[in-house]
Amino acid sequence: MSKKKLRVGVIGCGNAAKIGHLPTYQKSPLSEIIAIxxxxxxxxxxxQDMYNVPKAYNNPDELLDDPDVDAVSICSPHWAHLNQVxxxxxxxxxxxxxxxxxxxxxxxxxxxxxxxxxxxxFQTATQKRFDYGFQYLKEQIMKKTIGDIFHVSIFWYHSMTxxxxxxxxxxxxxxxxxxxxDERCGGGDLxxxxxxxxxxxxxxxxxxxxxxxxVRRINQSRVxxxxxxxxxxxxxxxxxxxxxxxxxxxxxxxGEEIGKIHGIKGNYFFEVPHAYFLKPxxxxxxxxxxxxxxxxxxxxxxxxxxxxxxxxxxxINQALDVSNDDVGFPEKWIPTIYxxxxxxxxxxxxxxxxxxxxxxxxxxxxxxxxVWC
Ligand SMILES: NC(=O)c1ccc[n+]([C@@H]2O[C@H](COP(=O)([O-])OP(=O)(O)OC[C@H]3O[C@@H](n4cnc5c(N)ncnc54)[C@H](O)[C@@H]3O)[C@@H](O)[C@H]2O)c1
Numbered sequence: 425m426s427k428k429k430l431r432v433g434v435i436g437c438g439n440a441a442k443i444g445h446l447p448t449y450q451k452s453p454l455s456e457i458i459a460i461x462x463x464x465x466x467x468x469x470x471x472q473d474m475y476n477v478p479k480a481y482n483n484p485d486e487l488l489d490d491p492d493v494d495a496v497s498i499c500s501p502h503w504a505h506l507n508q509v510x511x512x513x514x515x516x517x518x519x520x521x522x523x524x525x526x527x528x529x530x531x532x533x534x535x536x537x538x539x540x541x542x543x544x545x546f547q548t549a550t551q552k553r554f555d556y557g558f559q560y561l562k563e564q565i566m567k568k569t570i571g572d573i574f575h576v577s578i579f580w581y582h583s584m585t586x587x588x589x590x591x592x593x594x595x596x597x598x599x600x601x602x603x604x605x606d607e608r609c610g611g612g613d614l615x616x617x618x619x620x621x622x623x624x625x626x627x628x629x630x631x632x633x634x635x636x637x638x639v640r641r642i643n644q645s646r647v648x649x650x651x652x653x654x655x656x657x658x659x660x661x662x663x664x665x666x667x668x669x670x671x672x673x674x675x676x677x678x679g680e681e682i683g684k685i686h687g688i689k690g691n692y693f694f695e696v697p698h699a700y701f702l703k704p705x706x707x708x709x710x711x712x713x714x715x716x717x718x719x720x721x722x723x724x725x726x727x728x729x730x731x732x733x734x735x736x737x738x739x740i741n742q743a744l745d746v747s748n749d750d751v752g753f754p755e756k757w758i759p760t761i762y763x764x765x766x767x768x769x770x771x772x773x774x775x776x777x778x779x780x781x782x783x784x785x786x787x788x789x790x791x792x793x794x795v796w797c
Contacts, residue, residue, distance in 0.1 A: 430743050433459040433493040433517075435484045435508055436500035437471040438600055440522050444551060444732035445497040450475055451728070455740045461487040488512050495743050497549075497736075498522060501600070502615065503608040506531045509546075513538035518545040518743040520736065523619040524771065525764040527610030528791065532765045539761055547739045548764030550623040554734035554753060556723035557705030558624060561685065561692060562757075565628050570687030570711060573629065573663055578621050581670040581679040584650070586643060595677075604646045610793070612648025613671045614639060614774060619767035621667055623759060626766055631659045636783045637774035641796050642672035648796060654774055694720070 432449050434441050437460055449455045459479040462468045472480040481487045484500065488511040495518035498508050506526050512519050513535070525548060526532045539546045552558055565573060584599065591601070603609060603616060626632060637654040651672040656665040673679070678698035685692040690711030697703040705720040727733060734751050738758050741748045748755050772791045777784040779794055 428454070430455040430518075430740050431458045431492055431494045432456065432497065433461065433487045433490065433495075434471075434497045434499060435461045435487060436498065436504070436522075437462040437464070437467040438499065439598065440549075441497065441499040442471065444549070445499060445520070445736055446471065446475055447727070448733045448736035449497075449740075451733075452737060452740055454744060454746075459487045459490055459493055484508055485511060488515055488517070491515075493517055495519070495545075495739070497739075501602055501606070501608070502527060502610060506534065509535045510538050513542045513544055513546075516542055516544060518739075520547045520549055520739045521764070522549045523623075523764060524611075524615050524768050525761070526768065527615075528772065528793075529765065529769060529788070532761070532768060536761055536765065545739075545742050546761040547735075547742065548623075548759040548761060548767075549735060550620055550759045550763065550767065551731040551735045552620045552624050553627055553731075553757065553759055554738065554751075555696075555705060555731040556725075556729065557694060557696070557707055557720050558731075559753065560707065560719065560723060561694065562628055564692065564709075565685070568687070569690070570685070570692060570709070571689030573685060573687045575664050575666075575686045576625070576629070576683065577666045577668075578683045579668045580617065580621070580681040581668075581673045581675065583673055583675040583677050583679050584643075584671040585674045604648075607647055609648060611771065611775070612641070612646060613650050613669060614652045615648070615771050617669055618652070618667075618771045618774065619764070621669075622767040622770040623763060625656065625665055625667075626763070627757065627759075629658050629660060629663050629665070631766075632770060632786055633657045633659050633661070634783050634785045635770060635773040635777050637777040639775055639778035639794065640672075646796075649794070652774065656770075 432455050449457045457477050460477050461481040461484040468480045496512050498521040634657045639649045640651045641649050642651045651670045654667045681696035683694045693708045695706040704723050704725045706718050707720040709716040737751045738748050769788050773784040773788045775794045776791050
């Protein structure tokens with residue numbers, strides 16, 4: 425693409441768009457937001473005024489058919505991704521699509537076909553890879569700073585134990601209440617948050633071999649799961665991982681997000697702060713030779729270097745076919761549609777493992793969606 429500025433359309437004007445996508449497109453000298461779409465008139469108006477966007481569509485299809493739009497960010501609820509990706513691909517628009525890419529692998533395979541056929545760029549919006557802290561850990565794993573890794577454990581929760589019959593309006597907007605109440609979601613907390621860490625774990629340690637999971641619904645008023653424990657093995661048979669994710673744990677609304685990476689010569693401990701957009705990740709390194717406290721505070725932490733910003737900047741650079749050097753993130757690490765598929769496959773394998781109470785080997789051969797009743 426030879427044009428100087430990428431002309432972008434953003435679909436879905438909720439949290440992901442407002443926190444992650446719109447501010448970077450607006451700030452970048454290489455892009456301009458020319459259109460937004462959202463069926464909610466109120467959300468549309470608020471974002472149009474905030475970002476001074478020329479075109480605002482109630483019907484996302486109209487944005488997807490708009491010939492002035494070169495590229496789209498798809499930030500709608502999960503169930504809307506499939507048709508929007510297919511229409512964008514057919515119309516030759518580059519796509520940055522939020523996770524989870526779809527509700528099942530059949531959906532994502534249709535997306536892959538359309539993306540390959542129309543030769544467009546597709547980036548999966550698993551933004552954690554772009555966090556300087558997680559990138560630092562990836563680089564240390566590659567350098568074997570703590571030797572060969574044998575285990576990693578992740579514990580991540582947001583407290584949404586019981587929102588009661590009339591939760592506060594701000595809370596509803598903050599979490600996108602459809603997550604807990606709408607049958608169209610196709611899954612609960614694991615589908616929503618699992619892709620982030622499945623993506624990181626694959627990026628750090630390579631392909632996953634097997635999954636064993638307990639996927640539970642603690643709050644019976646929810647349409648889907650809210651507490652999950654998973655054990656993973658890797659094709660690299662020396663490594664295992666455990667992942668615990670919950671929206672059922674009583675505690676701080678913003679919860680906790682911590683991890684431990686164990687190598688034969690030492691450990692890394694990391695903690696992602698609640699206000700991850702303001703504070704750097706806390707990282708500690710423990711080895712026999714030297715222990716380092718809070719390495720994370722040395723890493724860049726300004727708006728332009730947030731994970732979301734680096735993700736969107738990488739997308740713009742790729743779409744304009746220019747180098748990604750200014751982001752400091754190698755192009756080969758930018759998450760593709762195939763990475764997005766692999767992350768979703770692990771979510772579905774976890775459901776299948778919990779349903780059958782068996783270890784599931786990848787690739788996933790059979791999947792029956794969980795039924796909560
Ligand atoms: N990468 C991340 O860290 C991250 C963070 C939050 C959300 N997400 C993902 O982004 C997506 C949106 O989540 P959110 O938290 O922004 O939700 P949200 O409820 O805050 O926003 C969703 C917006 O989409 C609109 N919408 C509803 N149906 C639509 C449709 N058919 N087409 C277009 N817009 C539609 C809603 O009116 C709302 O404005 C989800 O897939 C979610 O998993 C990713």
